[in-house]
Amino acid sequence: MTGRWALAPVEGGGADVVPLGPDDLPSGPVRREPDLAEAVRSRPGVTRWVWRSTAEVYPRLLAAGVRVERCHDVEDAETLLLGHEGRSGEPRNAAAALGRLRGGPVPPDPPTRNADPSAQDPLFEAADPVDVPLADLLAVYAEQRRRLAATAHPDRMALLLAAESAGTLVAAEMNRTGLPWRADVHREVLRGLLGERYPGAGEPRRLAELADEVSAAFGRRVRPDLPADVVKAFAQAGVRVRSTRRWELSKLDHPAVPPLLEYKRLYRIWVAHGWSWLQDWVREGRFRPEFLPAGTVTGRWVTHGGGALQIPKVIRRAVIADPGWRLVVADADQMEPRVLAAISRDPAFMKVAGRESDLYQAVSERAFAGDRDRAKIAVLGAIYGQTSGDGLKNLAALRRRFPLAVAHVDEAARAGEEGRLVRTWLGRTCPPVGGQEEAEEAGIPLAEDDDELGPGRSTATTRARGRFARNFVVQGSAADWTFLLLAALRRRLRGLAAELVFFQHDEVIVHCPAGEAEQVTAAIRESSAEAARLTFGDTPVRFPFTTAVVECYADAK
DNA sequence: TAAATTGGCGCC
DNA sequence: AAAGGGCGCCAATTTA
Incomplete structure (x- = not known):
């Protein structure tokens, strides 16, 4: 009952399950179970469930009160592996992966549905045309393990797949729990x-x-x-x-x-x-947006419905903990510059990012005569690709003191402009500019005719691609790290009544009984250190959080 | 008439 | 001081 098991739902509410051996092949017979949730509940020793899609399976488990420790979401992994192989335009659904493996048909991905609060009725959803039976899922999974071993850094890529899969679990759990909301x-x-x-x-x-x-x-x-x-x-x-x-x-x-x-x-x-x-989004004291992990090229999540990642500050007044409970609101301090320090390994920048105190202040003391505002503009300009104004002057000062950090994002920008693959620390890959449709789907700015510029000068769109890639390595590596953080935090909250209720790029909210708030705060601190160690290995860079224990979200800042 | 695009602004 | 990166959502407008 221990180790990895694979699972595929079958018609009528049941599931096929099978144990997997160290060679990624079945180590026992396939069992047909009459009830999906019971099949999982009765195997508490399973360390990782391999399934096609967490979004397909896990809500049904949660509805039956069953949680799992870990999973491998085959379609999510397929997306990341295709990206790494420079084939991001190809369909990522399981049936397509099987078709590529066997030389069969490769069906396109189903269109992403838009959440419509007035018409959500999952009971009557049609059977998914890209579903595959367990035997085929196993073949796809074994092939993914082989492809994983062939990546540039298999150890990092394995972490990325595991972290993203953990993210799909967190998202499904948050979708079910909802954010406490006082109408x-x-x-x-x-x-x-x-x-x-x-x-x-x-x-x-x-x-x-x-x-x-x-x-x-x-x-x-x-x-x-x-x-x-x-x-x-x-x-x-x-x-x-x-x-x-x-x-x-x-x-x-x-x-x-x-x-x-x-x-x-x-x-x-x-x-x-x-x-x-x-009226549309709040029911029974909870706001329930649909979190979609891996909704963007950079790995950042998106949500469908209710603009959950853009709740205006004034409206946060309505986010209030249940009686006797608290919200632990935790915000990573200057996350992206710290990530840049970790991935560039610039000694001076790592030294600055190795302290928990304000990073921009520390940068300003080394390069901007204590002017924190200028330091912040320069750092953000380097990450976002500022092209004009005082930003350039500030950037020059930054480059003098932190040459490797700036060179790191400059190199990413150059690679992006030249259409080369650009990867995050763990191996998430920014699609190169290939076919027009492909690039447009991925939101990558395209080159266009620009006859007024002579040879040797970049067009505006080429420079836009450079900015995209420049930001990608930082924002994407930051996303890599936050998913390790979420996974660690989720594990540490196990056994408590506390529940993760919100996640927004560099910020998490945990809803917990007042008596657990201190434990939750400590869990966040420990998870940050663990995520940094796992993601970046032996690095002096610290990732401090500002945490607030409040009854109302609006009081957190 | 429906779908796609645009302008604007909220969040990070 | 200037208008860089990533999103979602809405109403209005344009396009097919």
Whole structure:
């Protein structure tokens, strides 16, 4: 009952299961079990379940109260392996992987569905056309193990696959648990910001007032939610403005600007996190977005539904722990620069990142005469690829003191511009620019005709590809690390009532009884150290977290 | 008329 | 001071 087992659901609610030996082949007979959840529950000693897709299997287990320690998500692994092999455009579903292995048909991936809160009914979902029976799944898995051994750093790639699979478990568990959400508090916040709500059509009162103020300032009726109308109104008032972006408007000296900016801020809350959002996404005291691991090229997760990764600060007032419980909100401090230190192995930068105190302050003392703001601009500029303004001057100062760190991202940018593969620390791979469709699907900026630039000069799109790759190695390696962190934290929370309820790039929220808050805080600290050791090996770089134990999310910062 | 694109802004 | 990287979502507008 120990070791790895593979599992494939079958018609009628059952499953086929089989134990796997050290050679990745079955070490016993396939058993047909009548009940999927029972098949897993009755084998508590299994250390890793191999299955096609966590999203397919695990929600059913969780619904039956069954959790697993570890898994290998074959389709998730397929995505990462294809990427590593420079074949990211090929379908990643299990049936396609089988087709490539056997020379059979290679079905395309099913379209990614959009979550629609009014029409979610998983009971009536059609059978998945890309599903494969257990015997075929085993063949695909064994082949994946061979391909894994052939990667540039098999030990790192194995970690990446394990970490991503752990992420799929965490995501499924969070999807089920949901984020504690007080609808009554949310409504209070809305009333305070937006005023009375007019049932039926029309803006809430505060927005209507601000629209009137804008119109009064222009001397004619202007709809502030229509950029074209606003640009025209400014033109008629003798002010030329290229767009209605906030940073551009805020430079202007015109009486319409203050109410306009306030309107935009509140309008955004109204349409994105207002009463209809509450209606759509909050049920029984929980906000349940759908976390999708590996939703992006860089590895960052995305969510479907409710804009869960963009909850405005003011709305976080509604995230309140259950009575007697607390939220442990943990935020990694300057995660991406610390990751850059770890992957570049720049001695001076590692020294700076080896302290838990403010990294930007430490950088500023070495390169910017103590000016923290400039240090931060320079570091972020290096990571994001700043191309103009003071950023370049600051970047030069950064390069003098931390040459290897800057060279690391410069090299990634060059590789991206030249269409070479770019990898994160653990081996997640940024697709090269191949076919047009492929690149567009992956969101990679494409080269285009640009006759005005002579030979030897990059086009704007080439430079955009460079920035993409530059950021990829840092953001992606940071994602690598956070999944190891999540896996470690999940393991450490086992046995507690505490539950992971939220994850956002460099921030986690754990919901726990007040009495467990101290243990949870310690678990986060220990998980950070463990994840750093596993991911980057022997590195002096530290990854401190700011943790807050609060009843309300809004009080965490 | 439905699908795709655009402008804008929230979060990291 | 200037407008770099990654997303999702909404309404309006354009395209097919």
